[in-house]
Every structure is written in C-alpha cells, then in structure tokens.
Amino acid sequence: MKSTTDAEAEDSCASPIDVEEDADLKKHEPMENADQQDDRELPKWQTAEHLKQYWETRKSFFTDEQRAEAWEETAIIVKTYSDEMIERWNKEIDTLLVYAGLFSAILTAFNVQSYQLLTPVVAADPVIVALERISAQLGGFSVNPPFVNSTQPAFVYSDPAPPTASSWAVWLNVLWFSSLIFSLSAASVGIMVKQWLHEYNSGLSGTSRQVARLRQLRLKSLERWHVKEIVSILPVLLQIASALFFGGLLVLLWHLNRTVAIVGSVLVGLLAIFSLCTIILPSVTTHCAYVSPPSRALFEHTQPLRKILYLCRLRLSSWILGRYTYSLPLFSFEAEKFQREYPRMYSAWKLLHLDDSVTASKWRWAEFSLLSRPDTARELDGDMVATAYTTAMDINYLHHAAVCTTELTLNAMRTCFDKIQLANIAHWGADDHAVPMWSVHPCMWSAAVISFLTVSAEDVLASLETAYGYLRPYSQHIQSDAPRSRLVCADIASIMRLCERHGATPSARTIAELLYRERRLSALMERVARMDLGNDVRHYVSSACLPVILQGLDATTLDDSSAPLALDHLRCIIHCVAPPESLDCKTHDPEYQAARAEAMRALDGLSELLVTSREPADETTRKIDSVFDALCEHGEHAGLLSPKLIEAMNSYVDAYEKRYLHDRKSIARWSWIQELKRSLDDCGHACTWHVWTHLAFTPLIFALLDL
Incomplete structure (x- = not known):
C-alpha cells in the first residue's frame, strides 16, 4: 500500500494539503488566470434559487444533438405503434365487413320467406262468399201470386275479423330481423371507422418533431373518443347477430319437425357452450389465450x-x-x-393453487394551430414519452426518455410519470413494479421527484413516494453515461439544497431528509467518483453536503445523534474530489479548488471529532470505519490526507485498538492507518519542503498539459 509521501511524489493531486495549503496554491496561479476566475459566469443551474427555476435549466446538461436523438427514438417508437395499430384495425374491419356482407345476404333470403308468416292467407274470398249467398237466395224463391217468397234469409255482408299471426311466427321474425339489423349496423359502423382511420393517417409522414406531436395529438383523440372500444364492439355486434339467427332457426325447426329441432338444438348448444367458455375462462384461469373484447370486459367487471x-x-x-x-x-x-x-x-x-395472482384542410389547420401553443406542445411531448414506453414496456427506452424529460414542463412530467407508474403496476403488479425500475438511469426518476416536489397537493404524495422508490443508484448505466450521471447528481444536490429553504413544501422537506438519511447521493457519488463529471457538479454536490457535515460534527461527543448522518455525507464529499486519473483533476480549475477546500474543511471537522475523549456509540463507530474505508479507497489517492488527519486517525485507533483486531477487514484498516503514521513520521520536515516545492510547479505542469 502506498504511503502519503509516495503518493505526493507520483502525482500532484495526491499531496496531503490542508485548507491553508489550498490558499497558498491559489497564490501560485498566474494573475491573468485569476482575473478569468473572477469574471467567470456560473451556469444557470448552479444559481437557481428554487426547484422550478432549476427545472428550466436541466436541458443544458445535454447537447442539441443528444436531445434530438432521444426525441427521434421516441418518435420512431410511437410511429411504429401507431402504424401497427391502425393497420391491425383496418385488417380486422375488412374481415368483419366481408363476414357481415355474406351473413346479411344469407339472412335476407330467410327473412323474405319469414315475413309472410306475419300476414296469413284469408280462409275465403269475401266476393265469392257473397255470390254464393246470392245464388242460394235466388234458388230459394217461390212464386205464389201475388207474393214472391224466399226460403233463404236476407244476405248481409260483414267484414271478417283480420287473421292474427301465430306467436312462433312473431318470435321468428323478431329474432331474424333483429339479427339483420345488428349485422348491417356492424357493417355501417365499420365503414365509418375506416373513414376515421383514413383521416387519422393523412399528413403523418416522417418522424419530425412537429409530425410526432401531430401524431400524438391524434392518438390522444382516438383514446379520448373511445375509438378502440368502438372497434372492439364490431365483432360483438356480429356475434349477437349470429346468436339471434340461431335462436330464430331453432324456433322454426321446433314448429316444423321435432327430430330436426332436437339435432339443431344440440349443435347450437355446443357452439353456445364453447363461446361462453372462451369468454369466461380468461377471468378464472391464468395465461389463457382466449382473450376477446367480451372476455376482457368480463375480466374487468369481475x-x-x-x-x-x-x-x-x-x-x-x-x-x-x-x-x-x-x-x-x-x-x-x-x-x-x-x-x-x-x-x-x-x-x-x-x-x-394459482402460480400468479389474478389479481380536412380547415381541420388540419386547426390541428397545427393547437400544436403551436407551447403548453399543448409540451403536454403532447410528455404523452409521447409515456406512449413510447407503455406500448412496448421496454425498460431500455427509458434511457432515452430521461433526455426527453429535460424539455418537458413540470405538469407534463407529472402526467408522464403517472402513466408510466400505472403501466408498471398493471404489468408487474402493485408490489413488484419498483424493482425493474432500479435498472433505469436514476436521472429519469430524479426528474419525476423534482416535478412532484414543486406542488403541495396531497393527491400527488403517492406518486412522489413511488418516484422516490424508483430513485436508486443501482443502474448499470451510471458509470457509462457521464451526461446523465452529471444530471442526476445535480438533481439530487438541488433537492437537498433548495428544499431546505423557506417556503419549501412539507413533502419536499421530507424527501430532502430521506435523501440525507438514506445516503442516496453518497452511494451515487461513490460509483461516479472516477468519472469525468466536471468539477462544477462536484463542487455543487460538495457544497450541498458541507453544511450537514459541519453541523453534525460540531459536537463534543461522538454519540451525538447528528454525527452518523454527517459521517455518511463525509463519505460523499470525499468522492467529490477528482482522483488523478480523471480529467477533472485540474488544480488550476476554481471549481476543483473549491470542492477540494470543502472536503478538507469537512475532514478537519472529522479530525477534531476523532480526538474526543469519550467512547463513540456503535453506530457512530461503524460510520467512522466507513469513512476510513472511503479515505483508503479514494481519499488517499485524491490527496486528502493531511498530517492533522493522519494524527487524529492514529490516536483514534490507538485508543480503541481492541476494536480493530477482531476481523480481517478491521486489521487491514488498522494496518493502513499505522503505515500512514509511520510514513508521516519518517517524512518529517523534508516532506513539508517537498510538498511546497511540488505545489509551486504544479500549476505550470497542468498549464503545459492543457496546451
């Protein structure tokens, strides 16, 4: 293991300097460089005074090309989904129209014969009846002068009662004509839907930003006016028409012949049983393939x-x-x-036992006029991001969506997250939907947290808790994507910094406390410490942690309740200083100097805490050991070990030596500190002279390297 002296000789970033040495380091900078530092303008995201103002600056973390690429990916996904959906609906309607046409033609032939049963033939023609009665009267005349007598009564014509159709004939025609109406209704509605879909596709060529917004606007219209439900009703109408036809057919057969009726009833009954089973089974079994609009409706209502x-x-x-x-x-x-x-x-x-819980021109101008409104356009952007994810449930897409969120409004971000959350719950379940989201880059969820923190309504608390639950530093993309990692570090630091100010909502202060207590930022900085984050982000994070550290370490005893929290953030601020192999290690950079000075200031507080006479509590002891590990893994390499800190660590482990001799890791920690102390003692005054000589030439070396 390297000693502090060896690290100094190898690299300028690994020298044990304290705050006073940092001040002397600035004296060796060229005068013109110092003038540039005074005139340098900080980025807007660093000077934001509240979360809403910070939100408007998040897109500066990505270039125009990166944002355009992310939106292009989003537009392609939504276009693919839209085209496939419209094509599927058109094919389905074409098939239904063919069936409806054939079925209606066959049914019409039956109805031509059945409607005559409603007007049965009269038993006798009234004219013939009248002539027969007249003839009978004429034949019954007898002449007895002066009288002519008739043996037949006088004929009086009266209208016969109109014949009534039999009940079976009435029911037969009710069923068949109703079936014909349902069949023709399905065909008529299907034709109208095809016209709607034709208008939907007009003017939607390409994946430009404007066309993508127009497509999303029309997708929302399809959803708002329930076109999907209307398309789903068409096959139901034809099934009802078929059922009515079979019912009328059985009525006719039972009137004509009993044997034929029995055979027909059995066959129709088998078909009815099969149809009912395919509708019911998806609701009572898992992974059933018999999914149809009726079965889906039954599933939701039961x-x-x-x-x-x-x-x-x-x-x-x-x-x-x-x-x-x-x-x-x-x-x-x-x-x-x-x-x-x-x-x-x-x-x-x-x-x-169940394995799974079953738990037109003017119209187009009107559309483009609607798209020209900034709020509507941003809202459609959020819907587009949600649609691109919820249609395919592709977690990898959320990596691109994180860039798109930088251009959304706060309200659009909240709406987008709510849709993603609902899709996740429906896909993975209410208890397991958070775990898959941990693989997404956390800058996606830090954006959602910020959007919910800007409102104080109680109805967003559940979504805020879900977004915070998604925010975990476990994604594999963290160490491979510097722009997104820069963004999430700045997001979390902004939440911690700005939520403590006066006027912050209670939920915002609660989330800030959770970020402190659960050390999400500390774990994140440990993973990105060796990346090229930029010293602006490193300084921004360190300045967010420093007040907590100074407040927690400003205690006379080690068992103070705020000390463990301060020690957790001390680990974070140690990783805020760039190591030598990082491009961020630039001693002439004022941001680097500020982050380093804040880290040294925090470590001075640790030095004072370590020399207290009272024995620390167990939790505080574990936190101190974790700080020692961070110093061993990163702090020594970054040149954060001052002689004062080494002396304090050595006196601490000497006072509690028994604690460091019970396992291999503790022994290694104790041995490292002892080696540091020996190297410091061996170095003496020669080490101090070497350090100051080294610091004098460091700015010149880095200036030459930059050239």
Missing part, C-alpha cells in the same frame, strides 16, 4: 369477485398442504416429494 375466489383457493390449498405437513411457499423439491407420495392430493392442490 375483479372483486376474482380476488375473493383467489383468497378462498389460496386458503384451501394452504389447508391441504398443512394436512400433509407442508406449507407455502412450496419449494420444487417439496413439490416433487408431495407429488410422489400423494399424487391425487397433489393434483387437487395444483388445481386450486
């Missing part, structure tokens, strides 16, 4: 009942396992043993 049935089945299956000394969850080897010993009970349990 969700409370399915939850009750699921709990009953779960309890019954648990009871069966308990009878045979098993319990849930049942491991694979236990399931094999149970199946081998009790095959019938295993089959019954398997049947009950």
